[in-house]
Amino acid sequence: MSDTTAPNQRKGLLLAFLCFGVFMVYLDATIVNVALPDIQEDLSTDITQLQWIIDAYTLTFACLLLTAGTLGDILGRKKIFLAGLVGFTLTSVLCALSGSIGVLLVGRTLQGICGSVMIPVSLALVSAAYADPAARAKAIGVWAGVGGIALSTGPVLGGFLVDHYGWQSIFWVNAPVGVVATLVLARLLTENRSARGRRLDPLGQLLFITAIAALAYGLIEGNGEGWTSGVILGAFAASAVTLLLFVLWELRRPDPMLPMGFFRSPIVVVAGIVNFLSLFGLFAVIFLFTLYLQSVNGLSSVETGVRFLALTVPIMIASFAASVVAAKAGPRLPIFIGSLFSAGGLVGLTALEAGSGFGGYWWSLILLGVGVSFTGAPATVALLGSVPNEQAGTASGVSNTFRQVGTVFGVALAGALLLRHLRDGMPDALARTGLPAQAQAKAVELLGDGDLSRAAALPPDVRGTVLDAVGPVYVQGMDLAFQIAGAGALLGGLCALVFLKGTGPAAEPAAGPDSVPADTAGQRS
Structure with a gap:
């Protein structure tokens, strides 16, 4: 428990600067997306490497969440949060x-590690600073709301920074905020730990990271290495074996990182599936649609960010409404209705063509944003209502781990599907242009990795013809990913409809809306 409660006059300042630190973590989950085309052009990267820019951050973030809260309990939350903030x-x-x-991938990986420490520990620090339950609930609501603000701000702020100061500026912006927050919090924070003895599970953590990382590697690198190559088949086999070993190990642990007993409950299983699939579809859209708007439609970073407000603002608003509705009406129907909205939005995006204007897709983004909110938040309400209060923190950590792993695989599979379709369909599309065989071969060589900016190396008299032919193929690959994500959204809704019978109104989760992709609320002690 807290050694010292933060003085009343300092609590507001403490909360503000904790939220500043957390805001950076949330922001970096979305702000990078609008910079991907510029990074691609500047660093000469392909789609596979762009996937790793997103997933290097999200994968480490997802895999370390369950351990991070325990680390703060053992070593002291002030020390761990400040270490994460400085890092x-x-x-x-x-x-x-x-x-x-x-170097960028190393930096993103380390960012994910530090971010995974900051989120659960910051929530524990907020909870410890506010002893009064009503004041604590309001403070946690502010903490949770930071995620929605960061989500809606990320694409627009990122677009402005990239257009005016280059892609590097999306990372430089963290430096002054981090320095000021560190200096202030070093004076304001008082050390506190959990009264309940907890132990780290290093072997379980290693097995979990290996299983998720190996599967992500296989999905992302499969196109480049060959899906039947020894490396890719070995990655999938390693993932399966280490995941089995992880489950067996956790079953033997007296204080497991991931309590397997949770999964005896169909509610926990369904909530995990719904959280995984909702984030899977959302981040498939965020990743691919950014590339579509800038690489195919030729929009600027700012123009892209503004269009994404049709997705992010509804998420920010609907996430609050979804928690209230689920608390009053139960989670089953909101999840099912939300899945229909999500699927409708994803299917609507498959009607896009190269050059489609905002009027052709704004409504699809709104549907997706509302749908994601009405699946994720009620699923968390159902999960938290199915476990004892003393296990709520661990259960919320489990829920958010599913969400972050869904993010990893949404980006990995979406990019793999797009790149596979592009490589298979581009030769035929170019053959129909009537261009000389040499020009077609050069176009395939330049654009086969998904970097359409390399078309600038083609002769001016063929460049437009090549892009006109390749653009529709690019969109068709994107459509395939959205179709699969839409089917996944429906699957999650059907699971809720069938297996959540009898789940009535439940208490609203204290940590607020759980629909923000970067949100990892809940590992309280």
Whole structure:
């Protein structure tokens, strides 16, 4: 428990600067997307490497969430949060200074590690600072609302920074915020730990990271290495084996990182599936649609960010409404209705063509944003209502781990499907242009990795013809990913409809809306 409760006059300042630190973590989950085309052009990367820019951050973030809260309980939350904040600031600078894709990926991985520490520990610090239950609930509501603000701000702020100061600026912006927040919080925070003894599970953590990372590697690198190559088949086999070992190990642990007993409850299983599939579809759209708007339609970063408000603002608003509706009406029907909205939005996006205007897709983005909110938040309400209060923190950590893993695989599978379709369909599309065989071969060589900016290396008299032919193929690959994501959304809704019978109104989760992709609320002690 808290050694010292923060003085009343300092609580507001403490909460504000904790939220500043957390805001950076949330922001970096979305702000990078609008910079991807510029990074692609500047660092000469392909779609596979762009996937890793997103997933290097999200994968480490997802895999370390369950351990991070325990680390703060054992070593002290002040120490751990400040270490994470300093580390996140420094690794943001590393990303900004990176002159190669390798250095950038190292920086993103380290950012994910530091971010995974900050989120659950910050929530525990907020909870410890506010002893009064009513004041604590309001403070946690503010903490949770930061995620929605960061989500809606990320694409627009990122677009402005990239257009005016280059892609490096999306990382530089973290530096002054991180330095000021560190200096202030070092004075304001008082050390506190959990009264309940907890132990780390390093072997379980290692097995979990290996299983998820190996599966992500296989999905992302499959096109480049060959789906039947020894490396890719070995990655999938390694993932399956380590996941089995992880389950067996956790079953033997007296204090497991991931309590397997949770999964005896169909509510926990369904909530996990719904959280996974909702984030899977959302981040498939965020990743691919950004590339479509800028690489195919030729929009600027700012123009892209503004159009994404049709997705992010509804998420920010509907996430609050979804928690209230689920608390009053139960989670079953809101999840099912939300899945229909999500599927409708994803299917609507498959009607796009190269050059489609905002009028052709704004409504699809709104449907998706509302749908994601009405699946994720009620699923968390159902999960938290199915476990004892003393296990609510662990259960919320489990829920958010499913969400973050869904993000990893949404980006991985969407990129793999797009790149596969592009490589298979581009030769035929170019053959129909009537261009000389040499020009077609050069176009395939330049654009086969999904970097359409390399068309600038083609002769001016063929460049437009090539892009006109390749653009529709690019869109068709994107459509395939959206169709699969839409089917997944429906599957999640049907699971809720069938297996959540009898789940009535439940208490609203204290940590507020759980529909923000970067939100990892809930690992309280």
